[in-house]
Amino acid sequence: MAFEGLTGRLQDAFSSLRKKGKVSEQDVQDAMRQVRLALLEADVNYKVVREFVNSVREKAIGEEVLESLNGGQQVVKIVYDELSELMGGEQAEVVTSYIPPTVYMMTGLQGAGKTTTAGKLANFLRKSKNMKPMLIAADIYRPAAIDQLQTIGEQLNIPVFSMGDQVSPVEIAKKGLEEAKAQNRDLVIIDTAGRLHIDEVLMTELKEIKTAVDPEEIFLVVDAMTGQDAVNVADSFNDQLDISSVILTKLDGDTRGGAALSIRKVTGKPIKFTGTGEKLDALEPFYPDRMANRILG
Numbered sequence: 001m002a003f004e005g006l007t008g009r010l011q012d013a014f015s016s017l018r019k020k021g022k023v024s025e026q027d028v029q030d031a032m033r034q035v036r037l038a039l040l041e042a043d044v045n046y047k048v049v050r051e052f053v054n055s056v057r058e059k060a061i062g063e064e065v066l067e068s069l070n071g072g073q074q075v076v077k078i079v080y081d082e083l084s085e086l087m088g089g090e091q092a093e094v095v096t097s098y099i100p101p102t103v104y105m106m107t108g109l110q111g112a113g114k115t116t117t118a119g120k121l122a123n124f125l126r127k128s129k130n131m132k133p134m135l136i137a138a139d140i141y142r143p144a145a146i147d148q149l150q151t152i153g154e155q156l157n158i159p160v161f162s163m164g165d166q167v168s169p170v171e172i173a174k175k176g177l178e179e180a181k182a183q184n185r186d187l188v189i190i191d192t193a194g195r196l197h198i199d200e201v202l203m204t205e206l207k208e209i210k211t212a213v214d215p216e217e218i219f220l221v222v223d224a225m226t227g228q229d230a231v232n233v234a235d236s237f238n239d240q241l242d243i244s245s246v247i248l249t250k251l252d253g254d255t256r257g258g259a260a261l262s263i264r265k266v267t268g269k270p271i272k273f274t275g276t277g278e279k280l281d282a283l284e285p286f287y288p289d290r291m292a293n294r295i296l297g
């Protein structure tokens with residue numbers, strides 16, 4: 001299960017604090033040392049950990065907490081609030097266009113779950129916002145990516161625009177957008193190419209598509225199981241492409257938590273959804289407060 005280790009360790013760190021009424025500065029220091037280790041072990045970015053622990057410590061060693069009769073509980077509450085804040089605090093909604101269609105680009109490394117998530121997102125927004133989506137197959141490099149998107153489209157009964165793999169992705173994106181307008185579709189989701197590693201050719205192509213279609217959102221899809229790598233990938237994509245949001249997949253696996261807790265702080269961009277399974281309805285809006293609750297157990 002996701003966050004299992006982190007939750008266990010945080011509960012250990014707080015078990016004696018929770019029982020105490022009045023807490024001393026030393027109690028807080030001890031608990032913070034354990035929180036720090038728990039976060040590092042969960043693969044949270046070390047700078048994020050340092051800032052987080054400093055911020056909690058500063059608030060927890062304040063007079064009010066130390067003089068309070070339920071200081072232990074208050075320290076735990078501070079950790080909860082700061083965890084939620086670390087992940088963005090408020091839930092971040094998707095951006096839609098006043099003038100349809102709304103255009104989204106799906107980006108990410110191969111295997112992160114980009115193509116599957118394109119279908120999930122189309123399905124989710126059709127259900128929750130009554131939108132009429134069209135998927136565009138602009139990943140012409142990975143063998144079978146186009147077929148995969150078409151299969152997903154058939155399963156969901158959502159049209160998929162494709163021009164095969166001999167036309168440039170920029171051209172496919174532009175033509176797909178025209179087709180969506182002609183068919184009165186109000187949501188266009190473009191599945192772009194991924195690669196095993198970030199490279200210049202990939203980034204150049206993504207920038208060209210971005211310029212050509214001017215999307216409302218560029219979603220970066222990252223695999224939560226890859227921890228710090230996911231955070232580094234997000235940082236690079238954001239530097240080069242100025243992504244708008246992150247979708248964290250495979251949260252149904254036993255991810256340690258590093259990506260979920262670091263990405264917002266490192267990139268400044270919100271996580272808007274999480275993938276929680278292989279099925280096409282396994283996509284959930286991301287709520288930082290609920291996630292903080294889940295992590296604290």
Ligand code: GDP
Pocket residue numbers: 108109110111112113114115116117194249250251252253274275276277278282
């Ligand atoms: P892409 O190369 O980024 O387009 O990745 P795919 O969409 O082909 O996904 C790669 C694999 O990850 C597929 O087997 C998906 O079913 C799987 N996958 C995607 N999202 C999730 C998720 O949230 N949870 C789980 N368990 N598997 C996922």
